[in-house]
Amino acid sequence: MKDLLLISILIISLSPLKEPVTAGEVTKEIQIIPMPSEIIVLNGTFEMTGNTSIQAGHNLLLKAEQLRAYLSPASGYKLPINKESAGGNYIELKLSDELLHLGDEGYQLNITHEKVLITAYNMRGIFWGIQTLRQLFPHEILREATVDGVKWILPCVNIVDKPRFSWRGLMIDYSRTFWNTRHTKKYIDAMAYYKLNKLHMHLTDDQGWRIEIDKYSALTEKASKFDTIYHEPKEREGFYLKEDIRELVRYAEARNVEIIPEIEMPGHTSEVFAAYPELSCTGETLSVSPFFKGPGIQNVIFCAGKERTFGFLENVLSEIIELFPSKYVHIGGDEAPKEKWKACPDCQGAIKKYGLKDEDELQSWFTKRIEVFLNSKGKKLIGWDEISQGGLSKTATVMFWRGGMENIALAAITQGNDVIMAPTSHCYFDYSYKNISTEKVYTFEPLSDKLESVNPEHILGVEACFWSHIDRTEPKMDRQIFPRILALAEVGWTESPNRNWDNFSLRLKHQYKSLDLMSIYYMDTNI
Ligand SMILES: [Zn+2]
Incomplete structure (x- = not known):
């Protein structure tokens, strides 16, 4: 069973992987429940700082505000919401018809050193992508008051995910x-x-x-x-x-x-x-x-x-x-x-x-x-x-x-x-x-x-x-x-x-x- 799990996590390596990746290592960084369909762990990290912004089109402003409400209290960052790129690193929410095959609730989450991108066919998928993102942050992100001394670092990953049952x-x-x-x-x-x-x-x-x-x-x-x-x-x-x-x-x-x-x-x-x-x-x-x-x-x-x-x-x-x-x-x-x-x-x-x-x-x-x-x-x-x-x-x-x-x-x-x-x-x-x-x-x-x-x-x-x-x-x-x-x-x-x-x-x-x-x-x- 462990081997099967490894295969499903590594899938196809399009980007440089940490090597060797073991199930133990993966779980150290990927503590998500429920386990996503496909995860590729990449080298590097993304760090949310006081300069990080959120980028979202008009139709996703509510979800962007929700994301900010999840991340702002513990980090103390303002996380301004922009429709266009505003420089610095950023978290982007984006709807895409190309992800229709992931269904109503599926999403993709791509994290690189420069940006976090959550893409989905519809808002429900975007919301589940946001939940996965929350789980990837240090768990102190759940605190409702500002936490000092925590670096808000995410592992670089490519995640493709959708539910088995509706x-x-x-x-x-x-x-x-x-x-x-x-x-x-x-x-x-x-x-x-x-x-x-x-x-x-x-x-x-x-x-x-x-x-x-x-x-x-x-x-x-x-x-x-x-x-x-x-x-x-x-x-x-x-x-x-x-x-x-x-x-x-x-x-x-x-x-x-x-x-x-x-x-x-x-x-x-x-x-x-x-x-x-x-x-x-x-x-x-x-x-x-x-x-x-x-x-x-x-x-x-x-x-x-x-x-x-x-x-x-x-x-x-x-x-x-x-x-x-x-x-x-x-x-x-x-x-x-x-x-x-x-x-x-x-x-x-x-x-x-x-x-x-x-x-x-x-x-x-x-x-x-x-x-x-x-x-x-x-x-x-x-x-x-x-x-x-x-x-x-x-x-x-x-x-x-x-x-x-x-x-x-x-x-x-x-x-x-x-x-x-x-x-x-x-x-x-x-x-x-x-x-x-x-x-x-x-x-x-x-x-x-x-x-x-x-x-x-x-x-x-x-x-x-x-x-x-x-x-x-x-x-x-x-x-x-x-x-x-x-x-x-x-x-x-x-x-x-x-x-x-x-x-x-x-x-x-x-x-x-x-x-x-x-x-x-x-x-x-x-x-
Ligand atoms: Zn009767």
């Missing part, structure tokens, strides 16, 4: 524990630094409704709060105002991160019945309890036989669609308990009326009806893999989570559905490191042997899931996610032949310093 995601559970705007922005910043591009916000579940909906104010008045008998700390409950969400969406967009909202249905919805009990099969009013102090996952569910359920969901989704520009809306669909549907005359009536076989088909009918609604608004539906039970629509995207059940993913892909891989075996970061070590995450192969025969284009990518019922403070959550998410970032970005655990673990040690500077806690362990 979906490189992280799901955060905001229901079981609420995480505020500051915390979410910290995660968006870290995601951008490691080229992760999808933040999946699990906003509703049995333990709380976390987003303002104008039409149903009781969702936030009642369903966002734990019953006072549990004396839960106030910071663990609450909700996002629409204005907070707009701010987060803007913040994420500027950093190549797309936010995908999740509104759970038809199960994992007992919190809704604290506010609107008439939407369940039994009409019973419930209270919201923390996961381990109450019944955990409840066996109540939206009534599929009452028209008012769909009126509610369509109104809620309409407001969600307005807030989130993503083309995807996640509707959950997992672990929907069917006992209440079995005993409910309205649900049984629906089964009869629509000629369905059983409750699994009723869930499938429910999901398809919601999908038709989302499609009519120009959105695509994502659901957890249970949405395939009872018949899967041909256009839904399936988030595969039940480890060891690749047959579900296989069947969906064979039918032509897109799939996102988030199996419990490698991607559940609420699990302990004993069960899922960083190395285990790193060795995850989304295109496993079982999926060898399928069209790989239907595997959009990978996603880490963090459920917040066990670890409910910021340091604990950080340690569950970091450094495992860095391993998954490389699984999602880097082609398999370029992945090597020994090499990655060396780069990871270097990244710990960067995580410190980003105020991120992490599990410093090799287990």
Whole structure:
């Protein structure tokens, strides 16, 4: 494996190479995560000084300002932005149609003694090139105040890079524990630094409704709060105002991160019945309890036989669609308990009326009806893999989570559905490191042997899931996610032949310093 890695790093030597170049030497200078597609290390260095400027055309001024905001605070340099060369050395950002073959997110980074050049087909590629550049600087560049005594030196390199998968995601559970705007922005910043591009916000579940909906104010008045008998700390409950969400969406967009909202249905919805009990099969009013102090996952569910359920969901989704520009809306669909549907005359009536076989088909009918609604608004539906039970629509995207059940993913892909891989075996970061070590995450192969025969284009990518019922403070959550998410970032970005655990673990040690500077806690362990 080491040899393979060397080959991929050296590729074609068009310029004088340091010789001999070993994997060890490369990692000393190239500590980047995720590992780029091709790197050629050249002789010499570039030094950013008080005379360095940024050069960018009119269409890249925003990215140039972003670059300056990344580099100015620690260096203390002004880094003026010019449209034309202004003498001295400089960092240039440039769009080029010639790089169309690197796709939407690919870029080239060329560093010589005189200049740094980031070229890409579009802005997203430019942004990823900027992240690679940040990682090549001494890690003190992440400091927010001027650092004295550091030379801002970059190795001369030619890098050509593009991601393996277009979906490189992280799901955060905001229901079981609420995480505020500051915390979410910290995660968006870290995601951008490691080229992760999808933040999946699990906003509703049995333990709380976390987003303002104008039409149903009781969702936030009642369903966002734990019953006072549990004396839960106030910071663990609450909700996002629409204005907070707009701010987060803007913040994420500027950093190549797309936010995908999740509104759970038809199960994992007992919190809704604290506010609107008439939407369940039994009409019973419930209270919201923390996961381990109450019944955990409840066996109540939206009534599929009452028209008012769909009126509610369509109104809620309409407001969600307005807030989130993503083309995807996640509707959950997992672990929907069917006992209440079995005993409910309205649900049984629906089964009869629509000629369905059983409750699994009723869930499938429910999901398809919601999908038709989302499609009519120009959105695509994502659901957890249970949405395939009872018949899967041909256009839904399936988030595969039940480890060891690749047959579900296989069947969906064979039918032509897109799939996102988030199996419990490698991607559940609420699990302990004993069960899922960083190395285990790193060795995850989304295109496993079982999926060898399928069209790989239907595997959009990978996603880490963090459920917040066990670890409910910021340091604990950080340690569950970091450094495992860095391993998954490389699984999602880097082609398999370029992945090597020994090499990655060396780069990871270097990244710990960067995580410190980003105020991120992490599990410093090799287990
Ligand atoms: Zn019912």
